[in-house]
Structures are given as structure tokens and as C-alpha cells.
Amino acid sequence: MKIVIAGGSGFIGRKLADLLIEEGHEIIILTRNDKISSKDVLYVNWLKEGNNPEKELGNVDVLVNLAGVSINQGRWTMKHQKQIYDSRMIATEELLRIIAASPRKPAVLINASAIGIYPVSLDAVYTEDSKETADDFLGRTVNDWESKAKKANEYGVRTVFMRFGVVLGNEGGALPLMALPYKLFAGGTVGAGEQWVSWVHFLDAVRAIVFAIENDNLYGPVNVTSPAPLRMKSFGKIIGSVLKRPHWLPVPSFIMKLALGQKK
Template identity: 40%
Template sequence: MRVAVTGGTGFIGSALVKGLLGRGDEVWIVTRSAESVKQRHARLQVITWKQLEESPDRLEGTEAIVNLAGESIDQRWTDAAKERVFQSRLTAASRIATLVSALKSKPRIVVNASGVSYYGTSLTETFDERSPQRVVDFLSSVVAKWEEAADRIPVERMVKLRAGLLIDNGGGAFPKMVLPYRLFSGGRIGSGKQWIPWIHLEDMIRLILFSLDNERISGPVNAVSPEPVTSDEFGRAIGRAMKRPHWFPVPAFLMKALFGEMAVLLLEGQKALPTTALDAGFQFRFPDVDSAMRDLVGN
């Protein structure tokens, strides 16, 4: 399969490119700067957005596009940062819509990144892909506009991958969450009752590949493990795997003082389930938090 990946130099994108090449696909990384691509492979090509705008036909014959482009949310949410997060996602989706419209041979599928923030936050409700959208904060508003932009891409099969907290030692929020346990000071964050819809990076990549290959997958897909846990349970699992105590509570007001509005990522959440993936036959390699923690931080 010939696959174009936007955001292919990022945390998830780099792992996806490796997975695609590993199974024999031809990969085109679409990026702002060709110099940012460090991977080298006989089946790997690099093209810039500017080159695509000038010659979109260079991607003729592309069978699939995976759009992972967007400014990282792992930063303090100043007004300027929030605007970058918002505009980067809308711009990428708009560029892909323009590209697909220009191609004579359209890709069969676009997998567009999204987030479980689509459902808003709750301590008591359970959400799957049939649950309604609720705009309650910055992230849910970004996801709402992001998916609207993705829906304007003229493609036969659109998959909107609503991701939860991605856990891996190589990047994202997880290494920061583990650090207190390394220092024997891990514990409950806020009330500890907030839900964490998480997914292991390996399962995230496998789910993207599964979505590319499986014609039954279309529309929203929750990229989360089948066993969500509360924040307190998540921390206890880290402690068990590392043989460290889970005892030092961090109050919500301190998190807000340290991280500002971004603290919502750790203080609020949703119990989201991957109903669409499970119904299509996808099998998680790390379905429960203890197996994931043993793999990532277990002694």
C-alpha cells in the first residue's frame, strides 16, 4: 500500500512510519521541512507541503492518507499556544481536502487524528462512538472543529481516530507522570476519581494499521484501551510495576498553579470505550493497565 503520513516526524508519526515500512508499505512523509526527517529507507519518500501545493500530482496513486499533523498540546496553554493548536489542525485538514480534490485517483481512505475530548468530561458517564458531542472546554472545542474540517475531505472512507492518553516511554505525558514514582513521591492527583482513557503506543499503531486495512472501519473510532481506569488506579498500577509507593497526593489547586488550564488533562477525563474497534475484531496487545505498565516501567 502507498500511504502518505502528515505529522510523520512526530511522536506517533515516527512510530507509524516505522510500522508501515516494517510490513512492506511505501510511505510518503508530508512535512514542512524535509530536513526534519531523520529516518532513511528505500521505500520512504519525503515531500513538503509547498512541493505538494505546486505539484499535487506527485501523490497520484496514493491509496491512503494518515493525518497526524498538529501542534502539541503538551505545553502551557497561553492564548498564543491555544491558537497554534487550533489553527495547525484546521490547516492540515484543509490542505488535505485541497490535495485530495486535485488528485485524479483519490485515496480510498483518510485516517484523521482526533480525541476523546469530543465527548466532554464526566465522572459517571460511559462513552462510545455513538455518544453525542459535548463542547465544554478548550480541547472539546478544538476536536469539534477538527472533525468538521476532516469531514470536508472528499474521500470514500474517513476514519476519525479519537485518541485518549497515549502512553510510551519515548514521549508525550507518560514520562512526566512516571517521574514522581522514580523519586518515591508518586500518588493521587486531585480527587483521583477522574477517568483516564489510555492506550499503549503499540496498540495505537496497530489500530491505525487495522483501520487502513479493514473496510468495515469507518467514521469515529475510539483509540483507547478496553479497560479505562481512574487516575488513582492508573497511579497505583505505575507503583506496582515499579515497586514504588503510591502515597503522596497532589491537590488540584497545585496542578492548576503549575500547569494552568492544561491541568484539565490530568484533573478531568472521560470513561471512553473502543466499541467500534472491538466489534470489528481488533485485539489489544495491552488491554489492561497492569500489562501496559509491566511492559513500560516494570522491573
């Protein structure tokens, strides 16, 4: 299949491209920066004035949208929040334009999403059928993102929303940031420590995308998390144990808000 990945230079995007290449698929990565194509990957410029990627793509079988400013980099200032939100809306809008301009529509759009669409709770269990949405920055962003991507249905394109949990990997995702205090011998419970961490290993996240591509009966939201979520306190203890670092300094919630920025 000819598979186009927007956000193919990110952590999950790189791993996904590698796996799909191994499986023999034709891979195209949409990029803002000029990159030299190889025998395995064709790079096509987009999101800059004068770019018309649809002219280079031809007939596409699958679109995968992973594009957007990372939520794991930088403080959540108002400026950064705007970048996170706008980058997702703009990229998705451009993919919809590409779909509209394509004589033969792709069979499926796999659109990244996040479990941040659900409200924070210590006892609720959320499934793909849950209707509750969080009324905070991340919840509103994910809700608007999915609503925009859903417009692909109007072109007869099967659309899947991959609601990723906390993605873990040594090279990227949330783990490097979460492990940093332990590496500095300053790791400990955040707040009360009862918060749930619904995590997923990056390879499982990548394989879930491939599963969604290959199964025509899958559409709408899909929660991509491990079946064994952990409380924050237990999660932190495991990080400390693996890194052979102590888990002892409690970190008050207000300190984390100062460090990470406002999330409302």
C-alpha cells in the same frame, strides 16, 4: 499501497511508518523540514510557501493525518492553545486541498482525533454513537477538527476519526509527563483521584490505524482505548509501583491547573 502520513515524524507517526514499511507498503511522509529520503521513506515538503506536494505524491491510496502541535508539551497557555488548534485546522485544510487537486482520490483518510471530544464524567460511558461533546478547549478543538476532516466525504473519500485515549509509551505520549513526579519522589493522587484514565498503549494505537486502513466498512468515529480504563488514583499507584517510587503526596487540582495552564 501508497500511504501518505502527515505528522509522520511524531511519536505515533514514526511507529506507524515502521510497521507499514515492514508490511511492504510505499510510505511518503509530509514534512515542513528538508529531509533526505531513503529507500523506505520518501519525504515531501508541505505547508510552506511554494510547496505543491500533490505534484510529487502521484496517485495515493491512503492519507493518514497525525499532524498537529502536541498537547503533551508545554503549558496550556492561550498562545499554546492557539498553536494546538491552528496546527490541526491548517494541516487538515491542506490535505483537503491536496485531495481536491488529485485526479484520482485516495480511498480513505484516517484522521487523528481524541476522546477529549466527550465531556468529563465519573459515571458516563461514551461510545462512538454518543452525541455529547465537551464545551472546553479540547472538546471544541476536536469537534472542529473532525468537522473539517469530514469534508473529505464530499470527494468520495472514506473518512475515519481515530479518537485516541491517553497514549502511553516510554518514548513519548503522556507517560513521560505523568511519570516525572514519581521519578522525583513527588508522585501522588491528583485531585480526588476518581477521574477516569482511558488509556491505550502506543502499539495498539498504531495497529488500530492499520485496522482502519484495511477495513473498508469502517468509517466515522472510532474510540481507540483499552477496554480496562483506570481511576487516576489506581493509575498513579501502578506508575509508582513500576518505578519503585512512593505514591503518597496528594496534588490539589489547583496546583495542576497552575502547572499545566488554563484549559478552558
